[in-house]
Amino acid sequence: MSVFSYKVRDLSGRVLSGTMEAENERKVVEYLRSREYFITEIAPQRIRNYNINVPRYYPKVKAKDMAMFCRQLATLMNAGVPILACLKILQIQSENFRLKNALGQVISNLESGNSFANSIxxxxxxxxxxxxSMVETGEISGALDEVMDRLASHFEREHEIREKTKSAMTYPIVIMVVSTIAITFMLVFMLPKIIGMMPDTGEPLPLPTRMVLGVSDAMRHFWWLIIVVLIGVFLGLRKTVGLKNIKELLDALSLKVPIFGKLICQMIVSRFARSLGTMLKSGVGILDALGTVQRTLGNKVMAKEIELARESILRGKGIADPLxxxxxxxxxxxxxxAIGEESGALDTLLEKVAVFYDREVDNMLSRLSTMVExxxxxxxxxxxxxxxxxxxxPLLTIMTTVPQ
Incomplete structure (x- = not known):
């Protein structure tokens, strides 16, 4: 990753500047254009003091880490500790190497005179x-500590949903792994020995036995080929899924899978409502908030629906009509x-939508876990x-053919 500095103009003509980490300059251009900025200058920036190129094998920054970071930062700021001192304390305490490394550069950027939003x-x-986006709004409004509290609650809920999803899938996965090991052991070791102990009667083996023996022979003699094929399929799928058109197709299919499609849809609606409601309550403009949610929703098909809502706002209408x-x-x-838009309490109604669908997701996960097992x-x-x-x-066949 490299860091690029940029200068842009927004739709109102205001000049903005900042820095961004990206693989190349094209990625920076795509990001800035997606936010409807007019680019005036982009240049690579030399990183001082800290190296942000963290090896891939270091743990990623998860929602749990961000929740803890936001909560601790809000607590320190409420106590009157300056932002720079807060970040230095959190950098020392952080157990996540990626977060610790990034905080080092954020501190350096702050000391160079950048705002907190531009530093991160x-x-x-x-x-x-x-x-x-919310930090940027919080700095302008002077309510950064309140914004960090809301962000902490947001990330805590994200972490809670992910943990419940993992918990619901743990038992079925364990059953599948144990059963796969048991089946492999029976096919590779037990079946050949049992068949080898049987006398040769000259009669052909029953069809089910021949089928299972064929699988057993393939696993014993071509195990290396099976492993190579599985690795090749895994790497191929991983590469293919990254393609834009394939990703959109898979996102569309995931929403149509019986039972699971409804669960995925409810999780996305919950995330959409929670993210948009949190941003609006923190003072982020509706257009910027919808743009951010659209880019971070995680599903290309649903993101297109949000884009239609954003275009509706630009035409002077509400977001409920296209939805x-x-x-x-x-x-x-x-x-x-729609009620939230009419009453002027959209942020409050969005939070209620998020709470409602969070409960729906919890209930469906419980039912799915009960059904799948x-x-x-x-x-x-x-x-x-x-x-x-x-x-x-074969044993039964021998027993029936042996003269009494």
Missing amino acids: RPFPHVFPEILV EDSRYFPPIAVQMI PIMIVGLGLILGFIIIAMML
């Missing part, structure tokens, strides 16, 4: 865009947003049962 803007892989025509935004969410157990039981029957069929 160069590190989008550490400080999310929603944080940068009402959406196939993915639930009617109840759209109705609450028995289905997996039955499915894996059928596979194991088929293998056991395939192993026993």
Whole structure:
């Protein structure tokens, strides 16, 4: 990653400047144009004092880390500690190497006279865009400590949802891994020994036994090829998923998967409402807030729906009308947003939408966990049962053909 300094003009003609971390200059141009800035100057910037090129194997900055950072920063600022001193304290205490490293450069930028928002803007892989936008607004309004409190609550909820999702999937994954190991052991070690102990009667083996033996032979003699193919498929999928068109296609398909599609949709609506509501309550303009949410939503298809809402605002209309025509935004969410726009309390209604769909997500995760576990157990039981029957069929055949 490199750091670039830039100067731009916004739609009102105001001159803005800052720095940004990116792979190349083209990425910076794409980012600035996506925010509807007119670019006047971009130049690479030399980084002093700290190296931000952190090795990939270091842990990423997670929502939990950002929640703790925002909460501690808000607490220190409420106690009257200057922002620079706060960051130095947090840098020393931080256990995440990426965050610690980035804070070092942020401190350097602050000491050079940059604002807090412009100091953290160069590190989008550490400080999310929603944080940068809200910090910028908080600095202008003089309520940075309140903004950091809201951000802490936002990231805490994000972390809570992710942990619940992981928890719901842990048991099925454990069952699948253990069953895969058991099936592999039976096919590679047990089945050949049992078949080898049987006398040769000259009769062909039963079809199920031949099928299972074919899989067993392939696993024993071509295990290296299977591993190579699996690695190749994994790397190929990883590369393909990164392509823009493929990513959009997968995002669209993920929303149409039975049961899981509804869960994903509700999680995205919850994230949209929580992020937009938090930003509006902190004073971020509706256009900037929608732009930030659109870029950070994590789903290309839903992001297009947000873009339509943003265009509606530019035409002097509300955001509820285009969302009402959406196939993915639930009617109840759209109705609450419309009420919020009419009453002038959009930020409050968005927070209620987020709370409502957070509960829906929690309930659906609980139901899915209850449904998936028995289905997996039955499915894996059928596979194991088929293998056991395939192993026993030759014995039964011999017993029925031996003269009494």
